[in-house]
Structures are given as C-alpha cells and as structure tokens.
Amino acid sequence: QHPCSIVPNRGSIMARLVLAVALVSLLCLPGLAQPAPAPADSTEQDDDSTQPAEKEATPAPKPSKEELAKQALSRATEARKEALEHADDAIKKLKAFVHLFDDHADAKTAAAGIEESAQKDVEKSADDAENTFQSRLGTLAKSGSSGDSKAVAAAAKKANRAAKEVEHSAGDDKAKAMRELRKHIQKAKKEEAHTLARKAREGARAAVKAAHTLERAERHAGVKEDSYERALDRNARIGEGMEDQAKDLQDKADDKIEKYFDTLEGRSEPLEDDAREEAAKHLAEERGAVRGATKQAGEEAEKVRMAAKKAAAEAKAEAKASKGKEASDAAEPTESAQKAKDDTKAADGASPDGANAAGASAGGDASTGGSWPSAFATAAGPVPKVGAAGLMVGLLVFVAAAVAFPAALHMRRTVREAPLLG
Numbered sequence: 001q002h003p004c005s006i007v008p009n010r011g012s013i014m015a016r017l018v019l020a021v022a023l024v025s026l027l028c029l030p031g032l033a034q035p036a037p038a039p040a041d042s043t044e045q046d047d048d049s050t051q052p053a054e055k056e057a058t059p060a061p062k063p064s065k066e067e068l069a070k071q072a073l074s075r076a077t078e079a080r081k082e083a084l085e086h087a088d089d090a091i092k093k094l095k096a097f098v099h100l101f102d103d104h105a106d107a108k109t110a111a112a113g114i115e116e117s118a119q120k121d122v123e124k125s126a127d128d129a130e131n132t133f134q135s136r137l138g139t140l141a142k143s144g145s146s147g148d149s150k151a152v153a154a155a156a157k158k159a160n161r162a163a164k165e166v167e168h169s170a171g172d173d174k175a176k177a178m179r180e181l182r183k184h185i186q187k188a189k190k191e192e193a194h195t196l197a198r199k200a201r202e203g204a205r206a207a208v209k210a211a212h213t214l215e216r217a218e219r220h221a222g223v224k225e226d227s228y229e230r231a232l233d234r235n236a237r238i239g240e241g242m243e244d245q246a247k248d249l250q251d252k253a254d255d256k257i258e259k260y261f262d263t264l265e266g267r268s269e270p271l272e273d274d275a276r277e278e279a280a281k282h283l284a285e286e287r288g289a290v291r292g293a294t295k296q297a298g299e300e301a302e303k304v305r306m307a308a309k310k311a312a313a314e315a316k317a318e319a320k321a322s323k324g325k326e327a328s329d330a331a332e333p334t335e336s337a338q339k340a341k342d343d344t345k346a347a348d349g350a351s352p353d354g355a356n357a358a359g360a361s362a363g364g365d366a367s368t369g370g371s372w373p374s375a376f377a378t379a380a381g382p383v384p385k386v387g388a389a390g391l392m393v394g395l396l397v398f399v400a401a402a403v404a405f406p407a408a409l410h411m412r413r414t415v416r417e418a419p420l421l422g
Contacts, residue, residue, distance in 0.1 A: 069221040076217035080210035080235065087203030087242050094196040094249045101256035104263045111267035114185075115275075118177035126169040133162035133286060140293045144300030147308060152301055156294040163286035171279025175272035182268060186261045193253035200246035204239045211235030 063071075140155040211232055218228035 066222075069217070073214075073217040073221040073223075076210070076214040080207070080214045083203065083207040083210040084235075084238065087200065087207045087239065090196065090200035090203045091242055091245055091249070094193070094200050094246060094253070097193060097196055098249055098253045098256060101253070101260040104260060107260065107263045107267045110264055111271060114178055114181050114264075114268060115174075115271045118174050118181055121177045121181075122169055122173045125173065126166065129162065129165040129169045133159065133166050136162045137286075137289060137293055140290065140297055142297075144297030145304065147301050147304030149298065149301055149305075152294060152297045155297070156290060159290045159293070160287060163283055163290060166286060167279045167283035169279075170282060171276040174275045174279075178268055178272055178275075182261065182264060186257060189257050189261075190254060193250060193257065197246050197250035197253070200249070201243050204241075204243035204246060206239075207242065208236050208239030211239060 136155070136159040140152070140159045143152045143155040214235065215228050215232040218231065219225070
C-alpha cells in the first residue's frame, strides 16, 4: 500500500457511529416536544393560540415608582373620603337622636304606655293575690260551723292579710314597676346616646388618620409640600372638629334625656297615685267583705255553741232524771212495807185488847226496865231516820265514853285508896 493512503481502523468506525446516533437524536427531539394534534371535531383555535409558549409566558413589565405612588395616592384619597362620610353619618345620627328629646308633648303618651306595661308586669301577681283572698274569705265563711270563736278570729286575720296583699300588688307594686320601667328606659336611652357619640368620635379619629395617610401619599407622589401640608391641616381640623362636636352632642343628649324623663316622671306620678287610690278602694271593699263574713261566722259559731250547750244541759237533766227514777223505784218497796206495818200497828192500837196489852207492856217495861224504847216508839210514832253524819257523831260519842269510863273508874279508886295509904 501507498504510505499516504488512509487505512480505516476500528476506533474511527465506532466514533463515526456515535456521532451518527447523536445527530439522529437531535433531529427527533423537536418533534417530540411539539403538542399533539387537535381532534378532527374540535373547534378551530385562534391564530393567537398557535403562537409559541414563549410569548404567553412573557411577564408584564413592573410599574415604576411614580405609578405606584399615584396608585397609593388614589387609594389614600378614597379612604379619606370614606372616613369623612362615615364620621359625618355618625354625627347626623347623633344629632337626630338628640332632637328626639326636644319635644315633650309625647311624654303623656309615653307615661300611659309605661303604665300599661307595668300593669302587664304585675298582672299575674295581682291575680294570684286576688285568688288567695277569695280562698281565705271562703274559709272564713265556713269557720263558724266549728263553733270555735278562736278559729273564726284566725280565719279573719288571714283574710285581712290576703286583702292587704291584693292592695299591695295592685297599688304599690304597680307604682314600683312604673318607676323601675321608667328608669330602665332612661338608662337605655343614655347608653344609646353614648354609643352613637362613641361611633362619631371613632369616625372623626379615623378621618384624621386618613388625612395623615393622604399627606404621606401626596408627599411620595411628588405633590408640592405647601399643598399637602395645607391639605393635612385642613383635613385634621375637620376630623378634630367632628370629634369635639360628638362630645358636645353627647353632653347635650344627657341633659335633654334628663329633662325629658323629669317631664315623664311628672306625667307618671298622677297615674301612680291613681293606682294606689284604686287599690285602697278595693282594699276597703275587701275588708268590708271580711267584716261581714266574720260577723256571720261569729253568729253561726255562737248558735252552734249555744246548741251544743243546750244539748249538754238536756243530756245532763235527762241523766239526772233517770237516776232519780231509779232511786225512786228502789225505795218504793221499802215505803210500801213500812206503810203496811204502820197500818197493822194502828189496827192493833184501836182494839181494846190491844190497848190493854199496850198498857201492860208499858207498865212491865217501866217496872223491869226492859223494852221501854218500844213503847216510847209506839207512843211517839215512828223514829226518824238518822243520816251518815248522825251515825258518825254517835260513834264518836260511844268511843269517847268507852275510853273515859275506865279512866274515871281508876281515878275513883285512887281517890278512895289514898287515905288508907296515908
């Protein structure tokens, strides 16, 4: 071979193959990165959608400092305007609320409304008190059937106490409810005024704050210094003036509320007095009913007590009569026997033999000292009955005689024997 001829070797062949594969890969990659074709039935896309993705992803240019400052100025101006409108609305609401208490002509109507509300508040308690009174009055009316005057007095006391509760509920409780309701409304109105004033002050402060924010925005936006300073002073004065106005309106509202409710109290007091007077009249009527029921129950109790007393007396008399009858029935056989004996003795004395026998018997008794008491009894008539006291006296005399006889005998013996011993 010629020395200048080139003989390919194995290493150069492999290098050429690698280079060929690389070229083929570079040619195929752009085709793989392209999107898939749209289906046949899809709508046609605009020409702009077929532009390369590089154009869609292009970011918008950043705004400059001047543009940002103008945007901040616009926002600050709008915020300051809204703050002023909000503060002005709050001031207007507070003024309108204060003007509500300028006219006191409706105080009478308001007092009537308070009375009606108070009546509803105490209506249940008044009804309960009235029901309690009626119940105790009925108990009082029935208390006479027991015949116990103490029970009647106790029932009357409870009924009077219940009548007083009715009067208290209809009069004092109603007047108290009217006063409390009036105070509650007054307190609520003051709280409402303070709330409106607070919102007005907050709105004024927000307006001042918005004025300072606007001043900074104007300075950054390149507004002249004397211009934004004058604007700041003007807006700050407006906000501060609105805050002072809110404070003044709050004080004015407090004063007007006080005066209005003083007038309302003057309209309500006669209604409270009327309620008390009406309750006092009702109390007098109920106490009259209690007095009538007490009198009737007392009379009924007296009748029951007298009837019971009469029945007891009759029962006692009947028992006494029954006992006397039993004694009479028991004594009747003895009296009959004594009468028969007396009749027999009288018949014996009337006959001659009987008279002689009686004389002989009397003579024999006198001589012998035998049965003279029988004769004495026959001549003097029947011996009267001796009671228990007489028997006791006789017994005492007998005991005394029995004790004294031995003592006397001993004394007589001592007296006789003394000379012999001497």
